[in-house]
Amino acid sequence: MHDKKTKDTSSLVKGILERISSLDSLAYYKMEDLISDAEKFGEHLSKNFKANQIRKFHSYISKFWQKFISNKMKYENDQEKFKEDILDELSFVKVYLAYQAGRTKSDVYKDFEKIIGKAIDKVKTSKDFETFKKFYDAILAYHKYYGGKD
Numbered sequence: 044m045h046d047k048k049t050k051d052t053s054s055l056v057k058g059i060l061e062r063i064s065s066l067d068s069l070a071y072y073k074m075e076d077l078i079s080d081a082e083k084f085g086e087h088l089s090k091n092f093k094a095n096q097i098r099k100f101h102s103y104i105s106k107f108w109q110k111f112i113s114n115k116m117k118y119e120n121d122q123e124k125f126k127e128d129i130l131d132e133l134s135f136v137k138v139y140l141a142y143q144a145g146r147t148k149s150d151v152y153k154d155f156e157k158i159i160g161k162a163i164d165k166v167k168t169s170k171d172f173e174t175f176k177k178f179y180d181a182i183l184a185y186h187k188y189y190g191g192k193d
Contacts, residue, residue, distance in 0.1 A: 055083055056154045060161050069165035069174045077178050084158060085185025091151040093192045094183075096143070100159075101183070103136050108176055111169070118169045125169050133172070137163055158182075 059080045066072055107129050111118060118125035137160050144156040159179065166175050 055087055056157060059084060059158055063158070063161045063165060066165055068167065068171055069162060069178075070168065070170035072174050072178065077174070078181055081178055081181030082185045084154075085182045085187075085191070086189040088151060088155060088182065088186045089189035089191035091149065092155065092186065094186070096147065096149075096152060097155070097183075100136065100139060100143070103132075103139070104176070104179060107133055107172075111172060115169065122168060125172075129169075129172060130166060133163055133166060 062076060062080065063069070063072070111129055114124075114128070118129065137156075140156040140160055144153045162175050162178055166172050
């Protein structure tokens, strides 16, 4: 039974990674697919992933989001400024994710690092960042919905 569960999890993560990888731009993530993937992945995370394991990561994302919202018009008109202010910092979050995945030795955290890392890789524009934030928020919402612990 454990092998089937591992295979199902592996298949779930692989499917989401393939979908994200196939996108030319994260902004092209169809909303129905984004929500479906976020729900399945949030449910998967709820089994062995505590909210406090991602609090620091969440604070980074929230900080970038607030900065983005405050300067949205500027970033939409100046992609270089968006890259400097948001994208470079967001890319560095992958380092934190890798560190946490290695430190916790948790397969679930490694899955989180893979999915979020791949989504970050696809953020190139302000529209991509908005889609990333929706995906991330949906994962957290479904994590909580399916009983994810605080």
